[in-house]
Amino acid sequence: MPRRRTQRPRPAAEPAQDMVSVRVRINGVEYSHVVEPRLLLVNYIRDVVGLTGTHVGCDTSHCGACTVLVKGLWGDGWMAVKSCTLLAAQVDGKEILTIEGLAKNGELHPLQRAFWENHGLQCGFCTPGMIMAALGLLLRNPNPTREEIKWGISGNLCRCTGYVNIIKSIEDAAKEMREKGVTI
Ligand code: FES
Numbered sequence: 001m002p003r004r005r006t007q008r009p010r011p012a013a014e015p016a017q018d019m020v021s022v023r024v025r026i027n028g029v030e031y032s033h034v035v036e037p038r039l040l041l042v043n044y045i046r047d048v049v050g051l052t053g054t055h056v057g058c059d060t061s062h063c064g065a066c067t068v069l070v071k072g073l074w075g076d077g078w079m080a081v082k083s084c085t086l087l088a089a090q091v092d093g094k095e096i097l098t099i100e101g102l103a104k105n106g107e108l109h110p111l112q113r114a115f116w117e118n119h120g121l122q123c124g125f126c127t128p129g130m131i132m133a134a135l136g137l138l139l140r141n142p143n144p145t146r147e148e149i150k151w152g153i154s155g156n157l158c159r160c161t162g163y164v165n166i167i168k169s170i171e172d173a174a175k176e177m178r179e180k181g182v183t184i
């Protein structure tokens with residue numbers, strides 16, 4: 001006689017998470033969305049807003065590929081942050097700058113130009129995060145020493161360039177930014 005299978009009761013469906021509203025200004029454009037509270041800022045920027053210049057290299061706060069600038073997070077000014085270390089909900093009401101917001105009227109930002117001209121990149125994967133980290137440094141310290149530059153990008157990993165040309169690019173950009181009074 002065939003054995004009857006006993007059916008296990010199905011697990012109850014997970015209760016829906018409470019959603020949260022996020023209103024931010026990214027590269028001068030206002031965005032407003034309702035998202036899951038657990039959504040990381042980097043995933044919000046890439047997958048919800050659609051700005052994929054901010055990269056995900058590790059998701060564990062080691063590589064810096066996801067670096068963006070956030071204004072008013074701690075104090076009033078801009079600060080470079082790894083966007084995989086923040087929740088989208090934590091930047092509600094804040095202003096954000098990503099790599100897409102740097103060029104103005106078709107003109108590259110001095111940092112973008114300097115990376116281009118000094119071969120500060122090879123595959124380019126780390127570059128958006130590297131440039132945003134460098135910009136965070138130069139906004140705080142417009143005339144950094146080489147040691148200060150190394151410290152400023154110490155949270156950003158590059159597997160290609162060996163860093164020499166990255167540092168050269170940042171020195172070059174810092175000079176141009178000082179001479180022309182360029183910030184963001
Ligand atoms: S993705 Fe690597 S530090 Fe954020």
Ligand code: FES
Binds near residue numbers: 126
């Ligand atoms: S240029 Fe390839 S990881 Fe930096």
